[in-house]
Amino acid sequence: MNTKLIGAGFALLTLRAAFAADPLPSWNEGQARQSIVDFVAKVTKQGSPDFVPVPERIATFDNDGTLWAEQPIYFQLRFALDRVKALAPQHPEWKTKAPFSKLLSTPKEENVAVSEQELMEIVVAAHSGMTTEEFEKIVKDWIATAKHPKTGKLYSEMVYQPMLELLAYLRANGFKTFIVSGGGIEFMRPWTEKVYGIPPEQVIGSSGKLKFELRDGKPVLMKLPEINFIDDKEGKPVGIQQHIGRRPIAAFGNSDGDLQMLQWTTAGSGARFALIVHHTDAEREWAYDRKSHIGQLDKGLDEARAKGWTVVSMKDDWKTIHPPSR
Amino acid sequence: MNTKLIGAGFALLTLRAAFAADPLPSWNEGQARQSIVDFVAKVTKQGSPDFVPVPERIATFDNDGTLWAEQPIYFQLRFALDRVKALAPQHPEWKTKAPFSKLLSTPKEENVAVSEQELMEIVVAAHSGMTTEEFEKIVKDWIATAKHPKTGKLYSEMVYQPMLELLAYLRANGFKTFIVSGGGIEFMRPWTEKVYGIPPEQVIGSSGKLKFELRDGKPVLMKLPEINFIDDKEGKPVGIQQHIGRRPIAAFGNSDGDLQMLQWTTAGSGARFALIVHHTDAEREWAYDRKSHIGQLDKGLDEARAKGWTVVSMKDDWKTIHPPSR
Numbered sequence: 001m002n003t004k005l006i007g008a009g010f011a012l013l014t015l016r017a018a019f020a021a022d023p024l025p026s027w028n029e030g031q032a033r034q035s036i037v038d039f040v041a042k043v044t045k046q047g048s049p050d051f052v053p054v055p056e057r058i059a060t061f062d063n064d065g066t067l068w069a070e071q072p073i074y075f076q077l078r079f080a081l082d083r084v085k086a087l088a089p090q091h092p093e094w095k096t097k098a099p100f101s102k103l104l105s106t107p108k109e110e111n112v113a114v115s116e117q118e119l120m121e122i123v124v125a126a127h128s129g130m131t132t133e134e135f136e137k138i139v140k141d142w143i144a145t146a147k148h149p150k151t152g153k154l155y156s157e158m159v160y161q162p163m164l165e166l167l168a169y170l171r172a173n174g175f176k177t178f179i180v181s182g183g184g185i186e187f188m189r190p191w192t193e194k195v196y197g198i199p200p201e202q203v204i205g206s207s208g209k210l211k212f213e214l215r216d217g218k219p220v221l222m223k224l225p226e227i228n229f230i231d232d233k234e235g236k237p238v239g240i241q242q243h244i245g246r247r248p249i250a251a252f253g254n255s256d257g258d259l260q261m262l263q264w265t266t267a268g269s270g271a272r273f274a275l276i277v278h279h280t281d282a283e284r285e286w287a288y289d290r291k292s293h294i295g296q297l298d299k300g301l302d303e304a305r306a307k308g309w310t311v312v313s314m315k316d317d318w319k320t321i322h323p324p325s326r
Numbered sequence: 327m328n329t330k331l332i333g334a335g336f337a338l339l340t341l342r343a344a345f346a347a348d349p350l351p352s353w354n355e356g357q358a359r360q361s362i363v364d365f366v367a368k369v370t371k372q373g374s375p376d377f378v379p380v381p382e383r384i385a386t387f388d389n390d391g392t393l394w395a396e397q398p399i400y401f402q403l404r405f406a407l408d409r410v411k412a413l414a415p416q417h418p419e420w421k422t423k424a425p426f427s428k429l430l431s432t433p434k435e436e437n438v439a440v441s442e443q444e445l446m447e448i449v450v451a452a453h454s455g456m457t458t459e460e461f462e463k464i465v466k467d468w469i470a471t472a473k474h475p476k477t478g479k480l481y482s483e484m485v486y487q488p489m490l491e492l493l494a495y496l497r498a499n500g501f502k503t504f505i506v507s508g509g510g511i512e513f514m515r516p517w518t519e520k521v522y523g524i525p526p527e528q529v530i531g532s533s534g535k536l537k538f539e540l541r542d543g544k545p546v547l548m549k550l551p552e553i554n555f556i557d558d559k560e561g562k563p564v565g566i567q568q569h570i571g572r573r574p575i576a577a578f579g580n581s582d583g584d585l586q587m588l589q590w591t592t593a594g595s596g597a598r599f600a601l602i603v604h605h606t607d608a609e610r611e612w613a614y615d616r617k618s619h620i621g622q623l624d625k626g627l628d629e630a631r632a633k634g635w636t637v638v639s640m641k642d643d644w645k646t647i648h649p650p651s652r
Contacts (some may be wrong), residue, residue: 200570201572241536242554244527245511246527
């Protein structure tokens with residue numbers, strides 16, 4: 001008899017018991033929570049007509065506004081702004097060249113108006129001429145120190161506690177959880193494993209082109225100032241197919257940028273689940289939807305209602321918003 | 327006490343015992359086999375200076391010539407040829423347009439000379455105007471029925487038994503196994519899970535562009551006649567970074583197309599492993615290297631010897647080549 005394995009068995013039972021007690025402690029009782037639990041129950045019940053084998057339990061999550069906050073400006077824009085400011089002395093041409101000029105000439109960062117396409121231009125261009133490993137270090141340093149202007153929290157503390165529980169709950173039920181974000185793939189990967197439990201190979205995002213080079217005989221991957229892929233809107237199902245090669249059975253988003261991912265996910269055969277996080281909590285977080293420049297939710301809200309997708313009201317469905325500060 | 331879990335514990339012990347007895351039964355005793363076993367032992371031994379945590383145990387495998395055969399022509403070229411022939415009546419222009427004209431006018435398929443770039447052109451163009459799901463079905467039908475012209479085996483039976491054992495051995499030791507192939511990603515994914523135990527999300531390959539569309543309100547992904555990415559040579563480390571976002575600690579190839587992947591893998595810090603399958607067995611398989619049009623191994627062989635990478639001689643190191651026919 002191997003006592004170590006039995007111990008592991010007991011640990012597993014304890015874990016299951018904990019989940020049985022309350023897998024989603026930060027979620028209020030209600031329709032949203034119930035729809036999640038019902039879906040997981042039916043796809044994991046052996047013999048059920050809706051049963052889905054473990055390898056096909058693919059769940060995809062948007063990041064900005066779904067797993068962490070996105071106000072008053074996308075956090076990655078804040079990161080890019082810090083980079084552009086740091087690099088500006090080496091790039092005098094940025095003073096007159098949009099979108100850099102917009103960033104450098106606007107005293108209040110919240111007032112900078114750039115499209116997601118422009119955001120990607122800033123991100124890609126501001127980081128050209130460095131290797132993937134150099135970039136990874138810059139991101140790690142930033143995420144460990146930069147703080148949100150309103151809350152004073154680290155950005156990694158601006159994640160949503162109920163969504164962390166949801167990720168863990170799905171994984172405990174055999175799901176493989178992926179991020180599918182309009183944000184930069186290389187911006188997310190250095191910290192998603194620690195913060196969300198999602199390893200780099202399960203992160204899909206927008207990207208710049210890379211080039212393999214030998215530098216003094218040592219191979220490096222250079223980040224080129226050229227967009228490779230925009231993982232937003234119609235790009236999300238494309239990114240999913242390219243990276244996963246399998247249609248998700250559950251997808252989670254918060255904006256019209258996620259609409260095509262939710263359409264693609266729910267159009268598959270068998271049991272499907274789509275959820276939209278609706279930012280309704282002006283007191284504890286932010287309230288915005290149809291008219292917002294960031295995380296606009298308009299068509300998605302109509303389609304969710306028409307198709308019976310789960311719409312989470314942050315105000316009503318979530319007991320807490322962020323995890324306690326460390 | 328949960329008897330089911332204890333049962334699982336016993337099954338695991340039995341499995342471990344089996345592996346302890348002989349994890350690689352089709353490998354002859356010798357340097358190649360020993361180098362694999364030594365590497366796995368040192369990276370999995372807790373407390374060893376070479377220990378690598380499970381999430382970082384990434385192993386990447388080329389496919390053509392490494393996991394399955396590639397003579398007398400790449401199997402995907404055979405597939406593409408079958409498709410081009412089937413579609414030719416709808417494309418009269420192919421009669422005079424290279425590379426299609428080459429395929430259609432050469433009676434003996436083995437004599438068709440196309441570059442890998444041309445192969446991709448054929449594959450991408452011959453499959454435009456269909457959805458990813460339609461393509462998947464075509465591949466599944468082909469792989470289930472098409473037979474190798476020399477051996478009469480199904481192509482899925484032309485895989486290398488020693489490499490199947492190696493994949494299983496690495497996975498039993500906490501490795502995540504990926505395919506990184508110049509072949510088409512959508513050509514491999516429909517069968518790699520069944521044949522190699524590698525799920526679609528762990529398959530990296532060359533690809534065509536995709537476009538999300540609503541067809542009668544139903545979302546589809548159309549395969550466009552345009553190359554998206556060539557996952558060969560310098561492309562392999564790029565494909566690895568884009569998909570995995572983490573440098574492999576072990577890589578396996580057979581040709582100069584794998585050289586950059588092996589360089590990238592071994593240039594990381596800590597214990598690293600690189601292996602080249604050398605086709606030396608003219609009797610049981612094929613013998614080719616420096617002068618071959620398919621799977622050319624020239625620079626790779628020199629670099630392997632200079633750097634002490636493992637070079638497997640199929641003739642000397644492998645007891646058997648293919649698994650027994652079903």
